[in-house]
Amino acid sequence: MTNAEIRHIVFDIGKVLIHYDPHIPFSRMIPDDTERQWFFANVCTHDWNMEQDRGRDWREAEDLLISAHPVHADNIRAFRKHWHEMVPHAYVESVSIMESLIAKGYDVTLLTNFASDTFKEALKLFPFLTLPRGVTVSAEARLIKPDLEIYRTHAENFGLDPSVTLFIDDSAANVEGARAAGWHAVQFTDPQTLQADLLAYGVTV
Structure with a gap:
């Protein structure tokens, strides 16, 4: 328990409210598991994708990789082209928790590492993302x-007092x-654990 x-x-958002898995479309384009793992480890890497979350334009990102890996040009372009397949569904129970917190009067906002254009696409796919008071998108803030x-x-843009703010993220590094920054934070693993974590802070869903 905490006294906060x-x-x-x-x-x-990603892996907390909506599912994200780039292997979904690429399992069709690169069926061999070993080849696909190599592609993500050496071509369309996590670090490469994070730069789009930091604000880099997709065309620039694609051109950079294609110049280094011309034989993989089609698959490099496929990453953005088939992005919508990488986010196939929401986590219904997590979304329900968020909606309940909003209904109970908690001040709920979103803080996400997301490319600007794919976030706009996500808003169309998942309208519940418009329910919180607002969102900081990393690509638009040019911070990550x-x-x-x-x-x-x-915190500054939304007038949050860090000492009474609770952050929920699937990444241990982001939680730390x-x-x-002076916030309280919990690592998301599943909705049931999240409910228990919220209760430990005196927050009932």
């Missing part, structure tokens, strides 16, 4: 979790970043 009186609750400045920027 939580007033602000900040949700991450777990950099300390993105938490400070979010929030704590370094």
Whole structure:
């Protein structure tokens, strides 16, 4: 239990509210598991994709990789082209928790590492993302979790008191970043654990 009186609750989006898995479309384009793992480890890597979350344009990102890996040009372009397949569904129970918190009067916002254009696409696919009071999108802020400045920027823009703010993210590094900014934070693993974590902070769903 904690003595904190939580007033602000900040949700991450990917792997907390919506599913994300780039292997879904690429299992069709690169059926061999070993080849596909190599592609993600050496071509369309996590670090490469994170730069789009930081604000880099997709065309620039594609051109950069194609110049280094011309034989993989089609699959490199396929990453953005088939992005919508990578987010096939929402986590219904997590969304229900978020909606319940909003209904109970908690101040709910979103803080997400997301490319600007794919976030606009996500809003169309998942309208519940418009329910919180607002969102900080990393690509638009030109900042990215777990950099300390993105938490400070979010708190300043939305008038959050860090000492009564609780952050929910699937990434341990992002959770630690929030704590370094003076927030309370929990790592999301599943909706049941999240409910227990919220209750530990005196927040009932």
